[in-house]
Every structure is written in structure tokens, then in C-alpha cells.
Amino acid sequence: MEISRRNFFKISGAMAAASLADTSKGAQAATTPSISEEAFGCLVDTTLCVGCRKCEQACNTQHSLPKPVESFEEMTVLENERRMDETSYTVVNKYYPKNIGTLTWRTRPTFVKFQCMHCNDPSCVSACIVGALTKQPNGSVIYDAAKCIGCRYCMVACPFQVPAYEYDNALTPQVRKCTFCFETVKDGGLPACAQICPREVITFGKRSDLLKLARWKIKNNPGKYVDHIYGEHEVGGTSWLYLSSEPFETVGFPKLGTQAPPRLTEAIQHGLFQYFAAPVILYGVLGGIMGLTGYLKGAKEDLKSPTEEKGDTQ
Ligand code: SF4
Ligand code: SF4
Ligand code: SF4
Structure with missing residues (x-):
């Protein structure tokens, strides 16, 4: 022209x-976006988890995901550290204590359920140039396949390496990750994994209340937990929060700063x-x-x- x-x-x-x-x-x-006091979250007390994988199964059913090759009753899969993928929005991993001393309850392995952390200021949302990922006022980070152009910037940006891509789907590939059971939570229900857990490992509630509960547990159980709520400050805070008896870096959690990557x-x-x-x-x-x-x-x-x-x- x-x-x-x-x-x-x-x-x-x-x-x-x-x-x-x-x-x-x-x-x-x-400037850091402010997170509503009303936003929801989940507190995962890893000291209660027994690695039964019921949460994995409930998530699989709730989201009509493909059935795994090995059944959810198969416990040997826990011997290898796994990652979430396009067919598993959540996985449970097993970590053996690094220093086994005298026989205490700490000599048992730690089981940790992982999924999208639903960051307060999510890198995936910031990286997405077409607004296919959004942070909702209720705390969840959700994906709109209709807007996605398949650039996969979100996968590169996520500090927890959560988003997975349907490489095997040649026609309509999507980014896949935990949705925080958005539709169910919106209607006043519980995330499927929190609903099913027989050990009540996962407490669903307002993030601000969950932080109070986590502090209360640490204070009233001296020596049981490390004095750290993972997700309170990491990458600007996350909707999913964790308690552990072991240092977090020894049970699968990345050591991250407190600044949200999008701010940087x-x-x-x-x-x-x-x-x-x-x-x-x-x-x-x-x-x-x-x-x-x-x-x-x-x-x-x-x-x-x-x-x-x-x-x-x-
Ligand atoms: S259902 Fe509960 S106890 Fe079982 S693996 Fe999941 S979080 Fe752990
Ligand atoms: S954990 Fe990753 S995918 Fe989940 S909200 Fe945070 S940046 Fe996004
Ligand atoms: S919140 Fe829902 S989508 Fe996320 S891991 Fe739990 S069951 Fe799966």
C-alpha cells in the first residue's frame, strides 16, 4: 500500500x-491488584494426608477427564514424583523424611496434593495476550478456550509449571489445569477434591479465615508444623495454602520470592x-x-x- x-x-x-x-x-x-477479603481458598494440611488418591479420582470424575492407565487404587504410582498434565488436574506425591531419627510421627512420609495454586496475581493471566485466563473475584483462575490462540505463554510464565497443553488433540487443543471447580463453587458448593477427602486434609473457605486457621494450628501444635504457611506470601500470595511438618523445599515446593512475577x-x-x-x-x-x-x-x-x-x- x-x-x-x-x-x-x-x-x-x-x-x-x-x-x-x-x-x-x-x-x-x-501496582499490585488488591485481593478481596471475600475471595475463597483452600488450606491443605499435609500432616493429615494419607495418600489415598481419592482427591485425584474425584477431580477426574468431576471434569470428565480420561481415565488413567493405572487405576486410582494403585498406590505404587506414589513412588515416583508426578506432575499435573492435561489428563490430571491434581496429583498426590509422596516424600520420605530426609533425616529419620527417633521414632516420632515425623518418621512417616509426607503426602502432598498439588494443583494450580490460583495465585492472587497470576503470571499466567499476565502472560496471556488475549485474556483467555482470568482471575475471578472468588479467587479462582479460569480459562476460556474460545479466546485461546494456543501461544502457550501461560505455560512458560507459571512459576509452578501448572498449565498443560493437549498436544495430542490436533483439531481443538486446549490448555488444561485445575479450575478450582469454578462452577460448583460459584453455586455455593465445595471443590470435588475437598468434598471427597476422607481425612479432611483440604479446608475450603475464605482465604482470610484460612490464614487465621493456619496460624492457630501452628501456634497450638508446637513442633508439629514448620512455622510457615506456604502460599501466604509466595509470588504475592496464592488461594491455595499449605501446612507441613517438613521444610517446604523438601516436599516438592519451589522456593519462590514474595513478589508476584507480573509486578516485576x-x-x-x-x-x-x-x-x-x-x-x-x-x-x-x-x-x-x-x-x-x-x-x-x-x-x-x-x-x-x-x-x-x-x-x-x-
Ligand atoms: S483424598 Fe485427602 S487424604 Fe486422600 S490423597 Fe487426597 S488429600 Fe490425601
Ligand atoms: S499456579 Fe500457575 S497456572 Fe495457576 S494461577 Fe498461578 S500462574 Fe496461573
Ligand atoms: S479444585 Fe476441582 S479442579 Fe481443582 S484439583 Fe480440586 S477437584 Fe480438581
Whole structure:
């Protein structure tokens, strides 16, 4: 397409305006979103879990996921550390204590149920350029397959490596992860895994209440828990919270900072846009000057008399 003088003015102006708009968007986004006191969460007390895998089975049924090759009664699968995938939104892993000393209740293995943490300020949401992942006011992070373009940025961005992709689905592949049983919770129900657990490992409730409960448990059971609620502060806080008798890094949890990754990346973006703004505005102004010069030259030529033109050709 040939760019006319008029279009060139428009494009230059639009580029300068866009750079300013992006700068202000970056400045806005660099503040941490506040999480409602009413948002829900789950507190997982790993000291109660016996690794029965009922939660895995309930999740599989609730979401009509493909049945696993080995049945949910098969306990040998716990001997290998597993990850969530497109057919399993949650997995239970077994961790043996690192230092077995005198026989105490601590000599038993720790079973940990993993799933999406439903971060307060989710990296997957921030990375998704089309808004296919959203953080809901009730705490869940949900996925809209109709908006997804399959770029899989969410998979790269997630600090817990949760989102999985249906590589085997050639026609309509989707990103798959725990939904926090969004539809059930929206209607006042419990997540299927919390509902089924025979040991009441998973307590569902308002995140603010769950934090109080977790602190109460730590305070009133000296020596039972490490003095840390995983998810209270990690990556800006998560809706799923954990208690453990073992240091979290020894039972499958990544050691992460307290800053939400989107705050960091968006702050960098903001900085880049700030520095990028000046050259783009300058480019816009220069473009304008070039366009104006060309326009005046053209206008001058238009004003030349026919005699002058005739003379010119002689
Ligand atoms: S159902 Fe409860 S006890 Fe059984 S593995 Fe899941 S969290 Fe643990
Ligand atoms: S754990 Fe990963 S997939 Fe789940 S909300 Fe956080 S960033 Fe998103
Ligand atoms: S909250 Fe729902 S989707 Fe998530 S692990 Fe539990 S049962 Fe599965």
C-alpha cells in the first residue's frame, strides 16, 4: 500500500500517541491488584494426608477427564514424583523424611496434593495476550478456550509449571489445569477434591479465615508444623495454602520470592516503554516534519503558473 502524505501524518501521530498510551498502561499495571477479603481458598494440611488418591479420582470424575492407565487404587504410582498434565488436574506425591531419627510421627512420609495454586496475581493471566485466563473475584483462575490462540505463554510464565497443553488433540487443543471447580463453587458448593477427602486434609473457605486457621494450628501444635504457611506470601500470595511438618523445599515446593512475577515484568515493561517513548515521539515529530515539508513542496509546485511550467519545459 502506498502511504499518502495524509496517511503518513496519521500514522506518525498514531505511533506517538500509542507509545504514550502504552506508557500510562504500564504505569497502571505496575501496582499490585488488591485481593478481596471475600475471595475463597483452600488450606491443605499435609500432616493429615494419607495418600489415598481419592482427591485425584474425584477431580477426574468431576471434569470428565480420561481415565488413567493405572487405576486410582494403585498406590505404587506414589513412588515416583508426578506432575499435573492435561489428563490430571491434581496429583498426590509422596516424600520420605530426609533425616529419620527417633521414632516420632515425623518418621512417616509426607503426602502432598498439588494443583494450580490460583495465585492472587497470576503470571499466567499476565502472560496471556488475549485474556483467555482470568482471575475471578472468588479467587479462582479460569480459562476460556474460545479466546485461546494456543501461544502457550501461560505455560512458560507459571512459576509452578501448572498449565498443560493437549498436544495430542490436533483439531481443538486446549490448555488444561485445575479450575478450582469454578462452577460448583460459584453455586455455593465445595471443590470435588475437598468434598471427597476422607481425612479432611483440604479446608475450603475464605482465604482470610484460612490464614487465621493456619496460624492457630501452628501456634497450638508446637513442633508439629514448620512455622510457615506456604502460599501466604509466595509470588504475592496464592488461594491455595499449605501446612507441613517438613521444610517446604523438601516436599516438592519451589522456593519462590514474595513478589508476584507480573509486578516485576510489568515494571520492566513500564521502564522500557518510558525509554522507548522518547524515540517514538521523536520519530513521530520527524515524520510530521518530513510530511509537512513534502506537503509544502507539493503545494508550491501546484501553485506554479502554466507559463512557468511551459518555461520550465523549454
Ligand atoms: S483424598 Fe485427602 S487424604 Fe486422600 S490423597 Fe487426597 S488429600 Fe490425601
Ligand atoms: S499456579 Fe500457575 S497456572 Fe495457576 S494461577 Fe498461578 S500462574 Fe496461573
Ligand atoms: S479444585 Fe476441582 S479442579 Fe481443582 S484439583 Fe480440586 S477437584 Fe480438581
